[in-house]
Amino acid sequence: MSSRAHPVDGSPTTDGGHVPMKPSPTRHKVGIPPKQNMFKEFMYTFKETFFHDDPLRDFKDQPKSKQFMLGLQSVFPVFDWGRNYTFKKFRGDLISGLTIASLCIPQDIGYAKLANLDPKYGLYSSFVPPLVYACMGSSRDIAIGPVAVVSLLLGTLLRAEIDPNTSPDEYLRLAFTATFFAGITEAALGFFRLGFLIDFLSHAAVVGFMGGAAITIALQQLKGFLGIKKFTKKTDIISVLESVFKAAHHGWNWQTILIGASFLTFLLTSKIIGKKSKKLFWVPAIAPLISVIVSTFFVYITRADKQGVQIVKHLDQGINPSSFHLIYFTGDNLAKGIRIGVVAGMVALTEAVAIGRTFAAMKDYQIDGNKEMVALGMMNVVGSMSSCYVATGSFSRSAVNFMAGCQTAVSNIIMSIVVLLTLLFLTPLFKYTPNAILAAIIINAVIPLIDIQAAILIFKVDKLDFIACIGAFFGVIFVSVEIGLLIAVSISFAKILLQVTRPRTAVLGNIPRTSVYRNIQQYPEATMVPGVLTIRVDSAIYFSNSNYVRERIQRWLHEEEEKVKAASLPRIQFLIIEMSPVTDIDTSGIHALEDLYKSLQKRDIQLILANPGPLVIGKLHLSHFADMLGQDNIYLTVADAVEACCPKLSNEV
Numbered sequence: 001m002s003s004r005a006h007p008v009d010g011s012p013t014t015d016g017g018h019v020p021m022k023p024s025p026t027r028h029k030v031g032i033p034p035k036q037n038m039f040k041e042f043m044y045t046f047k048e049t050f051f052h053d054d055p056l057r058d059f060k061d062q063p064k065s066k067q068f069m070l071g072l073q074s075v076f077p078v079f080d081w082g083r084n085y086t087f088k089k090f091r092g093d094l095i096s097g098l099t100i101a102s103l104c105i106p107q108d109i110g111y112a113k114l115a116n117l118d119p120k121y122g123l124y125s126s127f128v129p130p131l132v133y134a135c136m137g138s139s140r141d142i143a144i145g146p147v148a149v150v151s152l153l154l155g156t157l158l159r160a161e162i163d164p165n166t167s168p169d170e171y172l173r174l175a176f177t178a179t180f181f182a183g184i185t186e187a188a189l190g191f192f193r194l195g196f197l198i199d200f201l202s203h204a205a206v207v208g209f210m211g212g213a214a215i216t217i218a219l220q221q222l223k224g225f226l227g228i229k230k231f232t233k234k235t236d237i238i239s240v241l242e243s244v245f246k247a248a249h250h251g252w253n254w255q256t257i258l259i260g261a262s263f264l265t266f267l268l269t270s271k272i273i274g275k276k277s278k279k280l281f282w283v284p285a286i287a288p289l290i291s292v293i294v295s296t297f298f299v300y301i302t303r304a305d306k307q308g309v310q311i312v313k314h315l316d317q318g319i320n321p322s323s324f325h326l327i328y329f330t331g332d333n334l335a336k337g338i339r340i341g342v343v344a345g346m347v348a349l350t351e352a353v354a355i356g357r358t359f360a361a362m363k364d365y366q367i368d369g370n371k372e373m374v375a376l377g378m379m380n381v382v383g384s385m386s387s388c389y390v391a392t393g394s395f396s397r398s399a400v401n402f403m404a405g406c407q408t409a410v411s412n413i414i415m416s417i418v419v420l421l422t423l424l425f426l427t428p429l430f431k432y433t434p435n436a437i438l439a440a441i442i443i444n445a446v447i448p449l450i451d452i453q454a455a456i457l458i459f460k461v462d463k464l465d466f467i468a469c470i471g472a473f474f475g476v477i478f479v480s481v482e483i484g485l486l487i488a489v490s491i492s493f494a495k496i497l498l499q500v501t502r503p504r505t506a507v508l509g510n511i512p513r514t515s516v517y518r519n520i521q522q523y524p525e526a527t528m529v530p531g532v533l534t535i536r537v538d539s540a541i542y543f544s545n546s547n548y549v550r551e552r553i554q555r556w557l558h559e560e561e562e563k564v565k566a567a568s569l570p571r572i573q574f575l576i577i578e579m580s581p582v583t584d585i586d587t588s589g590i591h592a593l594e595d596l597y598k599s600l601q602k603r604d605i606q607l608i609l610a611n612p613g614p615l616v617i618g619k620l621h622l623s624h625f626a627d628m629l630g631q632d633n634i635y636l637t638v639a640d641a642v643e644a645c646c647p648k649l650s651n652e653v
Contacts, residue, residue, distance in 0.1 A: 089408060094414055099285045116171065122146050150390050170333070185341060187373065189370075206350065208471065259295055259298070263436075264444060267287050343485070577607070584616065
């Protein structure tokens, strides 16, 4: 403390009493906000929590007819942007729609296999849900359909309940039930303005979870890539590799490996070409479809399926049949469907909203997160009734959609029409499509989900975040997808609890030749005032952290007193708490301040508060703590408080 101290006459009197308080004549008192009506205060808090974006502002002072139209546009944004739709926009949407259709068709067939479903259900899920989203969604760029991570998660959770091989009909019914309740979950979160709940899954946890899921998905594709017939049903890396090497001597098919490796090389090369030149974005977009066409033709003319190359075989022709009657609304499977649906819906929602916000920021427009959730939810509810499983926003397809120059959600409609035509006329052509090419397409699609650069940045910026990232990653690849997700959520919540229950505090010092007081660790040149200890609390003070805050302040005081004693400096007579970051305080927090005040009184140290906010100062007055402390011991700034404690300091600064 001696190296930081100003030589001022702030020493105690000979009889051990306080230095007289001499407030500056220009001192401004801390304002006390007018007493709020309890109902108005509750409504304000409610509005800021659930309606912070003021969604009804456009409805004010409007005639009934206009309000009706605004309400219709709010639920169905297509009535808003559709009025200004032009042929120029359609041209961009047509190109992008055809491009993402060429990408989604082969992907959908592969993703359905991840969910242990027949390939046709992947195509079904890229027909109905995009049409619903195009009418209700607000993102111009997001491309809707099945995605790898959600397909794997859904397949894993469903298989834990029902074996798809022994009970395929029950498995399918449970898949539709889970999809229905995934949609209900998403729509409910949006309708009740609870979208902030998905923010509890931190970016770091998502990076780790996605990376682990990508590796798990890639490993699962080794069955089709190597032509293995007997493969483990587990998803952890040890079980998968054990299954792969056990089949090495007699279970691998060299023709299958040749097809898979050749076309995976082609797909990766096309991706590199697309990255090098933005004008060639279409190359990696159509590469999967080209791979399917060429490989299917090759297998057909060589009859490689007779040599052990596994193929798709029969793919039903026709549009989605109704599946409403297949959804469980009673029985034991209802609870299973709800549980699986909630988990799958939350993950799908997190991915879709993140994608929508990313591309909206790139094009400088806003999307309403809650409306997006309603749109995503409704498309899955409708989808569950038309033989679809959980659909959401696909990052790879959305990126291609963006690069292709999409203008509106019409690109999703174009994609839907292409998928419809495929279902009606082209499905028989996929009979000889080798499973190896589908495995190669999926491996190529999930590689970008392994974001090493993001993980490195997380490690550099926040070690606790990195623990969440790594925990989710290893949980997925070494245990299971659901355990990895559980770890991701648990660590995210643990971080929140840690930050709430253990807020940061800092000792402040004066920046030379200013009246500014800052953290002495951040500003080594800042000097502390003899006889005064200034501490800043960087959080609201609630029941969850009030005891910690009090104990941490007392520990700071104890440490400084030891330093003062060792350096033979004037003892600490004033403890100033800088309250600017304290946005709120509850009764536990006030009791903690009372206990601190009483403890300091016994040690002949005066407690002083600096710059409490309106909410805090109002509660301090209502609880009469301000009267206990004394109005003269509450100051507008730290500088005012220090000047009152040590009058001569202001002349030396």
